[in-house]
Amino acid sequence: MKQISWVAVALLTLAMAGCSKPTIDASSDESMKASAQKVRESLPEAKRADFDEAIRILAFSQIDLAAIMAGGASSASIEAKMKGALDGKTAEEVIAQAAQVKAERQAREREQALAEIQELEKKRVDAEKSREELKKFAVLRSRFHFQEQRFMGKQPIIEITVKNGTNSPVSRAYFNGVIASPNRSVPWLKDDFNYSIKGGLEPGEEASWSLAPNMFSDWGKVEAPADAVFTVTVERLDGPDGETLFSTRGFDEDDTKRLAELKSKYGVK
Known part of the structure; x- marks a missing residue:
């Protein structure tokens, strides 16, 4: 050699x-x-x-x-x-290490996103269950009108009759009221209101209330025509100790949008 x-x-x-x-x-x-x-x-x-x-x-x-x-x-x-x-x-080492850092970050982001999806899904399911229970707290009658006052002008009045068809006593009820006309897509008013029930409302009991919203609020400013209809939906009920029994507000439009975005981004069905 x-x-x-x-x-x-x-x-x-x-x-x-x-x-x-x-x-x-x-x-x-x-x-x-x-x-x-x-x-x-x-x-x-x-x-x-x-x-x-x-x-x-x-x-x-x-x-x-x-x-x-x-x-x-x-x-x-x-x-x-x-x-x-x-x-x-070297340049190759910088690019390779950055790719590893990026992959690890994306893995953490996916893990966090999947946890958030699971949390939102639970909120959605709970809200659906609550919605079914809230249907049992029936709104039998709902009226909205103005009542003339001697010195203070017109006082808005909400008249509502409900029946507690749930299995729990209710101390406070939360509602969403809509004043709208037939064949019109935009309501004249859509707003929330609630009522603390003196003595509560036991299962099977029925009650009628006449509520007076603040005349300087949107309720006092609405100008609806004679054909307008006032509809009320129940959105939350509190129990005897003030705890939330059922609520649809735990999963709102923002939650719906967020859940759809996360599922689309991470390929979750």
Whole structure:
């Protein structure tokens, strides 16, 4: 076997040194800026945007927002962590590590999203069950009109008759009232009101109330024509100790939209 001359070894060493890829030197701000630019320029034009994005991902992955809010992280320590995450890395290493950071972040986001979906689904199911129970608290009659007062003008009046068909005593009832005309898509008024029931309403009992909303509220300002109809739906009932028995308000339109968005984004049926 022919012995390799020292000249050949030297040439091979120089060739290998010439093929080594540039790395980021984060020993100072100046060297970091210059070396990062050199590393970037070593890449094909098509991959430079990926490198720029990877730099941002790695840098910001070192920021601990909780520590910052608690006052336990100085700007110097944050800067040191950012430099440490980039120091000595080639362009490929920066891009690969950023991809790993991004994948881990997406995995955490998915885990959190799935937990939120589960929570929203439970709220939706609970609201549907409550809606069925609330139907048992029947609104038998509902009227809205104005009553003339001698000195204070017109007082809005809500007249309502209900029957408690649930199995629980009710101390307070929450309603949504709508004043609308037939063949009109937009109601004249849609607003909530509630009533604290003196002595409560036991299962099977019926009661009629005449309520006087604030005349300076929207109830006192509504101007509905004679053909307008006043409808009332029950949205929540409180029990004897003031605890919520049933409520549809635990899952609103925002929750519905949020649930649909999360399911679509993460492919959940």
